[in-house]
Amino acid sequence: MVGAGAFGTALAISLASNGQPTLLWGRDAAQMGAMAKARQNAQRLAGLRFPETLEVTADITKIPLKAVILLAVPTQALRATLIQHRHILHSHMLIACCKGVERGSGLLPLEVIADVLPSVRSAILTGPSFANDIAAGLPTALTLATKDVDAKTLQTLLSTPALRLYLSDDPIGAQLGGALKNVVAIAAGIAIGAGLGDSARAALMTRGFAEMVRFAVLRGAARDTLFGLSGFGDLVLTCTSTQSRNLRYGTAIGTGQTVSETATVEGVMTAHAIIESLLTNENDATDLPITRMVSAVLKEELNMAQAIESLLSRPLRRETDLA
Numbered sequence: 066m067v068g069a070g071a072f073g074t075a076l077a078i079s080l081a082s083n084g085q086p087t088l089l090w091g092r093d094a095a096q097m098g099a100m101a102k103a104r105q106n107a108q109r110l111a112g113l114r115f116p117e118t119l120e121v122t123a124d125i126t127k128i129p130l131k132a133v134i135l136l137a138v139p140t141q142a143l144r145a146t147l148i149q150h151r152h153i154l155h156s157h158m159l160i161a162c163c164k165g166v167e168r169g170s171g172l173l174p175l176e177v178i179a180d181v182l183p184s185v186r187s188a189i190l191t192g193p194s195f196a197n198d199i200a201a202g203l204p205t206a207l208t209l210a211t212k213d214v215d216a217k218t219l220q221t222l223l224s225t226p227a228l229r230l231y232l233s234d235d236p237i238g239a240q241l242g243g244a245l246k247n248v249v250a251i252a253a254g255i256a257i258g259a260g261l262g263d264s265a266r267a268a269l270m271t272r273g274f275a276e277m278v279r280f281a282v283l284r285g286a287a288r289d290t291l292f293g294l295s296g297f298g299d300l301v302l303t304c305t306s307t308q309s310r311n312l313r314y315g316t317a318i319g320t321g322q323t324v325s326e327t328a329t330v331e332g333v334m335t336a337h338a339i340i341e342s343l344l345t346n347e348n349d350a351t352d353l354p355i356t357r358m359v360s361a362v363l364k365e366e367l368n369m370a371q372a373i374e375s376l377l378s379r380p381l382r383r384e385t386d387l388a
């Protein structure tokens with residue numbers, strides 16, 4: 066496991082609890098030393114103890130030959146991680162566990178991997194799951210999306226009695242679902258924080274889902290993928306649970322608080338990355354009102370009243386138009 070934050074630690078606990086010898090690597094030697102000693106990640110998953118089969122290290126050369134490597138770093142840190150450790154990572158199967166779009170390039174995690182390590186085999190692991198739930202062994206279902214011929218072997222390797230992996234051969238759709246739902250969750254949080262009510266949240270979730278489907282299909286996703294765990298499933302979880310950092314972040318913005326979030330809130334950079342990539346392509350007239358609103362509010366180009374007005378003043382149309 067590369068990346069020892071909440072999600073990397075949770076997946077490592079889950080795999081090790083299922084009897085897989087698992088190595089959890091993090092870049093901060095002092096932090097990894099403390100985790101090894103306490104047998105828990107006190108910063109991110111306090112109280113959830115490591116099984117004996119989980120080894121903790123800050124030495125990346127300890128990764129054994131032929132290991133399957135899960136990459137659980139934030140999307141914006143993925144390229145730097147791959148570049149820094151390419152001599153180790155280039156010969157392994159890489160499973161990206163991050164959800165987002167890279168700012169500057171507009172690329173999805175597997176596209177970043179292909180850009181840095183063109184010949185490497187890869188897959189995306191995504192879907193509705195909170196790190197705490199996985200680490201606690203609660204039932205969870207995720208999507209493992211890949212074009213790789215060994216997909217079934219990977220599915221078996223990474224599934225546990227509590228963590229069920231469903232296969233998909235549509236990595237684009239699976240990645241876009243996971244990336245875009247975070248942006249919609251920020252919008253839903255803004256609505257809740259601004260006191261617009263649960264009906265407004267339901268409207269944003271539904272129109273946000275239509276926006277996700279529209280954008281993903283234009284980028285080559287299969288429409289059905291968006292209706293599965295990695296799209297609709299994760300949208301529901303992230304927009305309705307206060308465990309979600311994206312929802313909490315949006316809620317804080319909606320109440321007018323300044324947010325100093327130390328944990329990863331992927332929807333922020335993803336909203337900017339998508340809108341900026343549309344701006345650089347003048348011919349792209351993709352209709353993304355919610356993503357535009359989120360990006361503009363976070364950049365303080367719109368205040369809350371203007372943002373709400375921008376959504377409410379859009380022309381009335383049939384529900385299924387452009388959906």
Ligand SMILES: NC(=O)C1=CN([C@@H]2O[C@H](COP(=O)(O)OP(=O)(O)OC[C@H]3O[C@@H](n4cnc5c(N)ncnc54)[C@H](O)[C@@H]3O)[C@@H](O)[C@H]2O)C=CC1
Pocket residue numbers: 068069070071072073091092109137138139140142145146162163164165194195196197327328329331
């Ligand atoms: N926390 C959760 O419940 C879930 C998280 N995810 C995804 O997992 C990814 C990681 O999120 P979390 O683990 O929650 O975030 P986190 O903020 O808890 O941890 C991120 C980790 O990445 C490390 N990191 C950052 N830059 C790095 C670099 N250049 N090299 C090596 N390590 C680096 C940090 O030190 C930190 O340990 C995100 O894309 C998130 O959307 C997916 C599903 C659930």
Ligand SMILES: O=C(CO)COP(=O)(O)O
Pocket residue numbers: 164192193194195247250299302303308309310311312329330331
């Ligand atoms: O991706 C997640 C749930 O599937 C975690 O959501 P947050 O990043 O908003 O906490």
